[in-house]
Amino acid sequence: MPNSKIQIDFQAWKYRDWPTIRIHVDGDLLEEKTLDSNNIRVTIPLDMMEGEHLLEIEHFGKSSKNTLVDKNGKILQDTKFIIDKITINDYDLPFSLIRSCRFEADWSKFHRPKGMPDVFKQSCVIGPNGFWHLPFVTPVDQWIIDSRRSQRMESKSTITYESYEPSAHSTVDYILTDEDKRTIQEIKALIG
């Protein structure tokens, strides 16, 4: 029985052909699919060990005939897609985590438009062929919590010291200190 599930929501557009994709996790090809409607959801059951992983979505098979441009080079219609939402083990990944993604374009079958880079960071809009990468960690719930905490710790505006009174509103995301852990042991000893 698979212990995990990845669900990806796409928005897709076509000019002549719908986009074709391959979905890989940790280098293993899990599904090949044509995104043949404007809104499409792909659900993939899989087995995963706890730890770091890599989700890759490969856009392939697109050629210059799938892009309609006017005489000024402006794109009028295109075969492309957007990765709208990623859900792993029923947790929607927040934007703060998805933005660690990057897209490496493969321009070999295209005329590269002026100024277009090889790598697009923080982009979920996929036009050219290429690989879109997103590192993630399982268990996902703990990954989301840890990431939020580390962002808070880095934020200079976050209060992490003790307020005068443990107010309902004094801090958020408190992390147990060594002193707290010691006190817990002392309480347990008193309870007996």
Place this chain on the structure above:
Amino acid sequence: MIDIAIVSLPRLDLTRPAIAPGILASLSNKAGMTNKIFDFALETYERSTKEEWTQYELFWQIDLGYKLDQTYMDKLENLFEQYISEVLQHEPSIIAISVFSHNSINATEMFLERLRIKTDAKIMIGGQGIQSKYSSKTFGEDMLERGLIDFFLAGEAETTFARAIEGATDGPGINNFFWKQLDDLDQTPLPDYTDYDLSKYHHLESGKSVWVNASRGCVRRCDFCDIGKLWKKFRFRSGSSLYKEIKHHMTEHKVKSFQFADALINGSMKAFNDMNQELLTGIQNNEIQRPLYGGHFIVRPPNQMTEEHYRQAAMAGMDYISIGVETGSDALRFRMNKKFTNDDLAHHFEMCYRYNVKNLVMMFSGHPTETIGDHEETLVMFERFKKYAVYGTISGLEVGSAAIIHNTPLAHWAMENQLHYDPNSVKGDNRLWFNPNNPTLTVRERVRRQLELYETAINQGWPINHVTNNLRYMKALLEKAKERNTNYF
């Protein structure tokens, strides 16, 4: 030389300045009297080491009866002597002390004992803390009888304080508790924060913030709470009056964040929606930027608090609210008179997730009627709502231990049901009690359950707020129970 010195003393939340001194300052201004606010709660924090402060924290919580070591006591007394010199240096003719709660009375008594012999200024005290049980009387009556004050002022400052500073020596609320509650809260003056250095307070991510008071009283009568005793009527301000106040603080003090001091911000759904509408209109007309606001919030069934209500509130600035969930057991929560279920809570969290409103969940362990089954349902609840803790919709959790507060429905129930505790000794949050009808729920068992809630919550990813002081308190409570060798330890 000033007319009125307005003093606040520990124990206070220092996230933002207390609202009462600001209202007293405003009323004094209205009466044409010069005044100055002294926030000695903040000063005590700023002038103490962490170690000293930790000790003082335990000392202020009067139900613990915590004795300070002489070294700490000497330091505290010196600090208070300094405070008195700082006040008297302004030669006030009136000294008004705001006694926030029962946990302010140790500091107030210490202050008064040193103040009275050094001044002939009129000394008056007010605030919820003056009604605290103290010996066989209230704290206010005791201080008056001992000659440490000239007046205690009960009820709302708008009536009693305003009259007292103009020379009234008797009448409703002046040296008695027969005060009359205001019907029109729109008469409340805007608190005057000009004396405060707002940047010194501890604040949150959203920056400088102040309290706002939108209502008095409560539409619930939760059995453990004394709001219903203090405020017989539920009265609320109009949306336009609140908008005016928020706009004033945003303009005058560059404050963007507001915390409502109300028992419940959505006690009246009509007033809550009106306020949100006023704020939205102000935002749309570019009169203000979207503020951020929070406060205590009652979870209501979906037919009372619809998705549209949440959507509007979030757009108007609702950002961080605290909700009294208390327990994961529907049956126990209904026994407390909270009137909502875990399914209502599920709707609430989903709406808050959708509209990005953060929640501080407030709970307590060991209600006198709590069974082991109720406790286990609470453990299950942590798992059920884990998703919202992961997403940060639940951004804090506080778990306290059950207290029987004087004159609450629970205290009356406790007397009727022969709970073992001495009602005459109740000075604060009495946590040393025993219910012979629920004999396994000893102090030790209650603390065990509380600790189990902490550990389960942590395992389920719930972020616990400021647990340090609660843990210290739990330990002190256990030691106290053991020391007394009570049969309920």
